[in-house]
Amino acid sequence: ETGVTQTPRHLVMGMTNKKSLKCEQHLGHNAMYWYKQSAKKPLELMFVYNFKEQTENNSVPSRFSPECPNSSHLFLHLHTLQPEDSALYLCASSQDQAGSGYTFGSGTRLTVV
């Protein structure tokens, strides 16, 4: 365990479903992130939260909706996804100060059918 826990580990959903990914950290970090990782592509930053305020939305389609109720929890709500959204979704946290490494969760492997 890295200190960042993601659930579920695997998720298969239909294009009309609504599901949520959950991320939790108890490292005392102030910043949390959602990244998407597809095969042969670099990690793509989706959203950034600092002190539970969203500071970055990297042109992510509205079918992805983040929620950060407090500094320790981060959600990614999914609805009406497309097959090309199938990927590994990674949550990370950091101290949000220059030079602090990220701590990643193990990710959620999402398959959209």
Added chain:
Amino acid sequence: SQKIEQNSEALNIQEGKTATLTCNYTNYSPAYLQWYRQDPGRGPVFLLLIRENEKEKRKERLKVTFDTTLKQSLFHITASQPADSATYLCALNTGTASKLTFGTGTRLQVTL
């Protein structure tokens, strides 16, 4: 926007040799550069960070260099072992202090 290139998609070396991975970037020099290790089906794990005013950083068998003139970082693993086999990712901060952009990674395979 910042573009990051890691020298090759895959690198195969023999156990005991030194593995050298390259990370090149375009545009402006970042304040710092990080290296991560990623195993299949897992999230990346932070290894080392080097700042723009540092030339070299070491941690056990790992060494990172940072050349802002060449816009390049080299990542070395000395006395490599099969357990070092993984994908290694280079990441740079982009503007906002804690916002990182990642390269596609180099898959290292260490054979006996």
